[in-house]
Amino acid sequence: MTIKKRMFISNILMIIIPAFLAVIILAGCLFIFLASMFPHAEYRLGFQEELTETRYEVVELVREWLDKADLETEAELLELVQENRLTLQIYQGQQIIQRFGDEVLPQKQLEQSLAALDGSGTVSNGTFALFGEQLLLDGKTYQIHIYNPVVILSHDRLKLWVVGIGFFMVVVLVFIIFITNRFLIKFVFKRISDPLQTLAEGVHQIRDGNLTHRIFYSGEDEFKPVCEDFNEMAERLRISVVQLQKEEESRKELLASISHDIRSPLTSIRAYVDGLLDGIADTKEKQKAYLGIIQKKTSEIDQMVKKLFLFSKMDIGEYPYSPEILDVSREMEDFITASEEEYQHRGLNFQNVSIPQESFICADPTYFRSILTNLLDNSAKYKEKETVSVSITGERFKHRMVVYVDDDGPGVPEDALPKLFDVFYRNDLSRNNPNQGSGLGLAIVAKAVERMDGAVHAENLPQGGLRMVLEFPTVKGE
Numbered sequence: 126m127t128i129k130k131r132m133f134i135s136n137i138l139m140i141i142i143p144a145f146l147a148v149i150i151l152a153g154c155l156f157i158f159l160a161s162m163f164p165h166a167e168y169r170l171g172f173q174e175e176l177t178e179t180r181y182e183v184v185e186l187v188r189e190w191l192d193k194a195d196l197e198t199e200a201e202l203l204e205l206v207q208e209n210r211l212t213l214q215i216y217q218g219q220q221i222i223q224r225f226g227d228e229v230l231p232q233k234q235l236e237q238s239l240a241a242l243d244g245s246g247t248v249s250n251g252t253f254a255l256f257g258e259q260l261l262l263d264g265k266t267y268q269i270h271i272y273n274p275v276v277i278l279s280h281d282r283l284k285l286w287v288v289g290i291g292f293f294m295v296v297v298l299v300f301i302i303f304i305t306n307r308f309l310i311k312f313v314f315k316r317i318s319d320p321l322q323t324l325a326e327g328v329h330q331i332r333d334g335n336l337t338h339r340i341f342y343s344g345e346d347e348f349k350p351v352c353e354d355f356n357e358m359a360e361r362l363r364i365s366v367v368q369l370q371k372e373e374e375s376r377k378e379l380l381a382s383i384s385h386d387i388r389s390p391l392t393s394i395r396a397y398v399d400g401l402l403d404g405i406a407d408t409k410e411k412q413k414a415y416l417g418i419i420q421k422k423t424s425e426i427d428q429m430v431k432k433l434f435l436f437s438k439m440d441i442g443e444y445p446y447s448p449e450i451l452d453v454s455r456e457m458e459d460f461i462t463a464s465e466e467e468y469q470h471r472g473l474n475f476q477n478v479s480i481p482q483e484s485f486i487c488a489d490p491t492y493f494r495s496i497l498t499n500l501l502d503n504s505a506k507y508k509e510k511e512t513v514s515v516s517i518t519g520e521r522f523k524h525r526m527v528v529y530v531d532d533d534g535p536g537v538p539e540d541a542l543p544k545l546f547d548v549f550y551r552n553d554l555s556r557n558n559p560n561q562g563s564g565l566g567l568a569i570v571a572k573a574v575e576r577m578d579g580a581v582h583a584e585n586l587p588q589g590g591l592r593m594v595l596e597f598p599t600v601k602g603e
Contacts, residue, residue: 142305147298154290179209180256180271187215187269191262209273216268232272244268249275320348327355336363387429390422432565435495446576448487450600453526454480456490457517460497468515471505473532477516480528484521486597492573497530499566500593504532526597533590542583546571 186202206213206226213225235255238248247256256271323340330338336359342352397415399405406412457480465475504513519528537545546567570593574581579597586592 139305143298143301146301147294150297151294154293176273179205179211180258183211183213183271184258184260184269187213187267188260188262191215191260191267212272214270214272216270217265222267226272236270239270251275320344320346320352324348324351324355327359331359331362336366387426390425394419394422429565432569435569446489446492448489448577450485451488451490451493452482453484453486453519453528453597454482456493457497457519460494461517464498464501468501468505472508472512473501473505474512474514475517476514477518480517480519481521484519484526485600486526486577487600488577488597492577496570496573496595499570500530503566504530504534504591507534508532509535521599524599526599528595528597530593530595531586531590533586533588536585536589536591537583539585542585545583546581 183202183205186198186205190198190202202213203225205211211226212228213223214221215223232250232253232255235248235250235253239246239255239257242248242257244257244259247254249255252275254273254275256273258269258271260267260269320342323342327338327340339356339359340352342349397419401412401415406415457478461475461478468475501515504515514533516531517528518531519526521527571581574595574597577597579595581593581595584592584594
């Protein structure tokens, strides 16, 4: 049951229970009041109309009994008289021929007063009331006397009863409300306090660093989604902490990698500069060779700094990104035309370039060319033979475009495939061959593809070599 439903039921019961019990207690008080104020009456003698009807009913039964004199009528008459605590006396002349009900002391004064009314009517002395009626039956005259007690209510006594009952009702109602409130609080808030305590314990566990703590809550109320959200938050926090630790390790590795990769060419530059200053290069040919090496190493540092700057800007989202509708086949054709000769000098031969026509993606042309440049640079840097063949093919599906960049180079170990796109990762873990680059190229590819809402991964080809798989969402052409 939900807490909202419990609260609703609690509010309803907070009204119904005290009202119901108050009505029952009030009825009991009224019963006690009537029994105390009318001790001689099971019949409501205070209501004159009912008393009058009862008297005439008795008279009719007497007439029937005198006429038939059967036992059934006599029994009915006796029951009516006893039920209403009446005393019935039947006279013929001055002689009582029958009495029903309780026996009462002779009330001479009442009888004299009734006689003054010719035997018919009602007289009272404040304690008893006497009702008289004459019946003429078969030429005989019968006098009927019906006595009933009269209860006179004292004003002071009535006032005392009213005040007492009122005070008692107030006390009892307050008590009922208190007990009902305690019960309903337990009914409602126990279902709140226990989950709150569970949540508090969970928060303390997370605060103390136990990010694997989870809440198991079986209730079907408002706390269930809260506990589920808590568990999701804890899991996200755990993943975030793991990611932060991983990024911290990456930053440390980044600093170490930058230091190592920059120090190597700088050491070479310093050595050759010292050779020039110390006169070791004593001929123009040697000096030219030394300066050429210094220029090459300086260019390597410049390229690495440029890539580091580009990756940093892309990583924090500050590198300009201006997407437009690109035809992949046309972009690929323009790129190959412009760079094929350069890559041939570096030992790359384009064997197959086949992209479906009118395959459109939304991307920044600079990002797209950067992706292709870094992938091809990677193939050129890690080749182990004089020339490497490269093929670029593509497939178009309903909502995505897949581009494959394959080479027949050495490939990489299977366990290294998921790490290729990590910043500064190189398969040469000892980093003894700095000429192969810093490892930033594929990290830049991953950032660029991610910015284009795409995905990239690497596969080893069965026949040898490495395949880079690029996936981009397609759009309608202009």
